Amino acid sequence: MNAARIEVLAPGAYASVQDRGRRGFRRIGVPWAGVLDPRLMRIANALVGNPETHAVIECFDGGLVLLAHGGPIRVAVAGDAVVELEVAGERRPLPPWRSTMLADGDQLRIRKLLAGGRIAVVAIEGLALPETLGSVSTYARAVLGGVDGRALAAGMQLPVVSHGEGVDRVLRHVPLTDPSPIRVVLGPQADHFSAAALHTLISADYRISTEADRMGIRLEGPALEHAGTREIVSDATVPGSIQVPGNGQPIVLLADAQTAGGYPKIATVISADLPRLAACRPGQILRFARVAAFEAEESARRAEAETRALIDAIRPLLPDGIDLDTLYSVNLVGGVVHALSPEHRPQWWPVD
Known part of the structure; x- marks a missing residue:
């Protein structure tokens, strides 16, 4: 076992340490925080051999640069990213969705995120960081978790207890981008809106505004008309709640959002689709579709089954990147027969 560390040379647009989140404290006003896309966390951890909910670095839009000290340190990037590995000053591309070993002095660089999303x-x-209230997740607004309760910054050091053993792994089937509408369940205050507003929500186009972060996403589009008062007595919210303030422009709450609020909530984004919404870029157009609660539950079960299948299909890589399981599963040479099989002997073959 090897004591090592990762230094943050550049945090990019925004990077933070996250895990599954800080559960069980919303009743006292502590948000979950945690990764915006749990599937990415689980896949990345499986690739390096961590427990699936182990703390990871979540980043947006590229620019993150990490330096290994005292390696070897195994790392993996999950997401539709352009990744580079710098060894002895020489940069070379590194595919995402696989693990690799960083030696002392090597750098891992996420140059950019592709059209599939903005989260990697x-x-x-x-990775060895202390927990706060049962989680390592960074909640910067309350200075909880992560490294000193803050988003990552240049010069920060992340301690690592690295084994430096075993082989690297690769995800055999990359998750595909789903372009379908974002599904919602109406409520809990759908009765605070006109019938026209409910129809508009599931029929109109909405644009992701520039006001989009880990707390929530403000949408731009047709105003949603309140049927009565534009505010309510503050009550509970959850990630996925769609609040509608007085201007009628919806706000979708995400992992770092407050635990209660006074704007009526017209609908809630289902858990299976919330990561897709969180990954949308400013300017991107989306639509909503209404589903029943039982359909949302079925979608959650399907999403979990798909994630489990992806993780179970992760396979070892040879040091040069060859996937042996894939190689052996394909008939590389066809039409080969045994020369001594009577049914395949040519006419000129001598009789026994």
């Missing part, structure tokens, strides 16, 4: 996750084997 970096798993580090043996």
